[in-house]
Amino acid sequence: MINKLVKPKRLYQEVGLKLYEELRQNRVNIGDRLPPERDIAERLGVSRAVVREALIMLELMELVEVRKGSGIYLIKQPEENNKTDRFEASLDSDDVGPFEMMQARQLLESHVAEFAASQATKKDIKKMRDALELEKQYIEVPDHDHAADKLFHLAIAEATQNSVLVDLVENLWERRENSPMWKQLHSHITDQAYRRKWLVDHENILLAIQQKKPDVARMAMWRHLENVKDTLMLLSEHQAPNFDGYLFSTNPVQLNEN
Known part of the structure; x- marks a missing residue:
């Protein structure tokens, strides 16, 4: 299992860890395409922006590969004992999405x-x-x-x-x-x-x-x-459907035009 002492600092890291564990537990095959971002966002209750950031994290860990206009594909199998320095550094990183x-x-x-x-x-x-x-x-x-x-x-x-x-x-x-x-x-x-x-x-x-x-x-x-x-x-869209504009679920500030 992942070192419990290494805790995600940011939301995209939490989502990236969930995706990592899902890929490991479901034994997704190398070369398989991951579900669309919209589906992942709805299932996990987060915005597409956060999912995009989580996938960038997995990409930097060299677990997935982006194929423009097609999607994101698994290129390395996440393993239970695959606690690489790169993986733990990704979780412990202070890098902002x-x-x-x-x-x-x-x-x-x-x-x-x-x-x-x-x-x-x-x-x-x-x-x-x-x-x-x-x-x-x-x-x-x-x-x-x-x-x-x-x-x-x-x-x-x-x-x-x-x-x-x-x-x-x-x-x-x-x-x-x-x-x-x-x-x-x-x-x-x-x-x-x-x-x-x-x-x-x-x-x-x-x-x-x-x-x-x-x-x-x-x-x-x-x-x-x-x-x-x-x-x-x-x-930076990687899947064929056009971007639907769903970035953050709510606008944190109401600005009125005069």
């Missing part, structure tokens, strides 16, 4: 943008414009990193004139950059067209901050990060 991370960013950065709209100086606006110009320059460069994207979001945080908020936003970006889960998710994304959509989102956020409209800035950032979540879910 990419969709959970995006949800945290959405909650934080929408209000950061709202506050920035009332505090931003001309110098802050110039920083945001410069970041957008850099983003435009690199938008057609294949496999280019998201440095300009990060610069734009940090410029907004800096416009609040609050160093604690800057630290919080920067910390989430650093966790993303150092996250094996995030990197594995992006390894399945080959279509870079989404970057143009995100650039338009950024322009809308900047406009709201320039016009000193806090509510509009909050909603613009909320929509942008909602678009990011949906896009990542869609582009």
Whole structure:
């Protein structure tokens, strides 16, 4: 059995452990396809985002393989005594699931943008414009990193004139950059067209901050990060049916449009 001293720290790890035990106990054959994410999510009472994260965890453990447009397949048999360092490290890892991370960013950065709209100086606006110009320059460069994207979001945080908020936003970006889960998710994304959509989102956020409209800035950032979540879910889809939009079961914050 799995070492009982190693306890999952995060929900996706709990779901990943359940899937591991189910695969082991049901003696699923190597080469068999796992059930659709939607079915797993409904059976376990969690969102598809959490199931996607749990499957990424099993993928990093080299137990399953993603086949684009087909599904996820078992490539190594989970055994009762297969307590590898990789497995226990996965359970003990502090790595945040990419969709959970995006949800945290959405909650934080929408209000950061709202506050920035009332505090931003001309110098802050110039920083945001410069970041957008850099983003435009690199938008057609294949496999280019998201440095300009990060610069734009940090410029907004800096416009609040609050160093604690800057630290919080920067910390989430650093966790993303150092996250094996995030990197594995992006390894399945080959279509870079989404970057143009995100650039338009950024322009809308900047406009709201320039016009000193806090509510509009909050909603613009909320929509942008909602678009990011949906896009990542869609582009990393591995099964033939189209993504149904079921990410998190409920919206934790009610935001009203004015």
